[in-house]
Amino acid sequence: MKLGILSCNMKCYSTRRLREAAVYRGHKVKVLNTLRFGIDVAQGDPDLFFRGKQLTPYDAILPRVGHSLTFFGTAVVRQFEQMDVFCANSSNGIANSRDKLRSLQILSRHQLGIPETTFVRDKTDVIPAIERIGGEPVIIKLLEGTQGVGVILAETAKVAEAIIETLHSARQNVLVQKFVKESKGRDIRAFVVGDQVVGAMRRIAQGTEFRSNVHRGGRTESVDLDDSYRETAVRAAQIMGLRVAGVDMLEGKDGPQIMEVNSSPGLEGIEAATGLDIAGAIVDYIAAQVNFPELDVRQRLTVSRGYGVAELSIPEGSDYVGRTITDSGLRERDINVLTLNRGTSIIPNPKSSRVLEPGDRLLCFGKLDGMRDLIPEKTRKARRPKVTKLPESETH
C-alpha cells in the first residue's frame, strides 16, 4: 500500500518508528507535513494539494494530529474522508477526543466506567455540583489540557470554587471530576489498534504527585490487562471512531474508569515499557483495512428523499415485544434493521427470526414516514415543527 503519515514533527520517535515499520514491511510511505496541505472544495470534486501541487493518490492515511493543530489537521483528514481514502482515525473521532468533556459525554450513554464528572458555568452552581459527585476532594480539568498540564487536585470545595472562578475569569472551560483515590497516583494506558489492545502499561506517579503522566515524571511498567480493561479500552476507541488510540483508565474499586481517549498516542513510552513493536502492529492493521474506508453512514444513506437512518425503541408493553423481526412488518414498511442494541451488547445484522424484547433499540434504515409512527409520541411532536406565518404587525 501507499501510506501517508500526517505529522508536523518529522523527527519525533513515533513518526520515525511508524515510517520505519512501513518501509520494513515493503510499503510505500511518505511523512506529509500537515501544515503544507491545501484543501480545495469544489462541487463533486473534493481535492487536496500538498506543497502547492496536486496530491498523488494514497491508499491510506495515518493522522498524527498535534493538539495545537486540531482545527486544520481535522479539516485535512475530513478532506481525505471525502475523497474515500482510508483514514486510520476519523476527523470526528480526533475532534471529539480533544475535548475531555465532549468525549465523556459521548461515552456516558454506554455501559463503560467513567469517573463522575460535572460541568457548570455559574459560580453558584459549583458547590452543589461538587456535592453531587460525592464531595471534596475533587479534580478540576481544563477541557483541552494534555500531558497533565491543566489537571488540578482541589482538597476542599472552597478551594475548588476559587480555582474554577479564576479559570472562568481567564475564559477557560473546566470540568469537575470525582477524585478516584484508590488509583493512588497510578493509571493504565491501553494502546488500541483496531479491535484489540496491542500493548498496555501502568504509569505510576512519583513522590507526592497524583498525576501519572510520563511528562510529569511518571514511571512506567508493562502490564497484562484483564478482560474488563481490554474490553473497555476497545469499546471506548470504537465509540469515539478511533482505530488507533491510547485509552487512559484509572483503576477504580469497581474496575476501569476511563479518563480520556487519545487519538495520537505516543509510541516511545509504550514500546519501551512493553518491548513490543507497536508501530508494526499499526501498519499491519492499516494494510489489512485499506479497502474499507470509514463511511459516514448517515451522510450516504440519506441521499434519497424520504429515506434515512433512525433508532427505534421497543418499550415495555409495545406490540412488537415477543414478535420476530419478520413478524414485526418492518420490512413491508420499507425499513431494514441494521443493528439491534440490547443492554450492553450490539447485534449487527440481526437475523429475521430474532425475537424482539422490551428495551431493545433498533438502528434502522428506511422510509422515514414509516418509522415516524414508531417513535414515541412525545419526541415525535418535538421533531415536527410547523412553520407558521408571523403576525402581520411583526413583519414590518
Ligand SMILES: Nc1ncnc2c1ncn2[C@@H]1O[C@H](COP(=O)(O)OP(=O)(O)O)[C@@H](O)[C@H]1O
Ligand atoms: N479523576 C481522577 N482521579 C484521580 N487521578 C486522576 C483523575 N483524573 C486525572 N488523574 C491523574 O492525572 C493524570 C492526567 O489526567 P488526564 O485526564 O489524563 O489529563 P492529560 O490529558 O493532561 O493527560 C492522569 O494520568 C491521572 O494520573
Ligand SMILES: [Mg+2]
Ligand atoms: Mg492523560
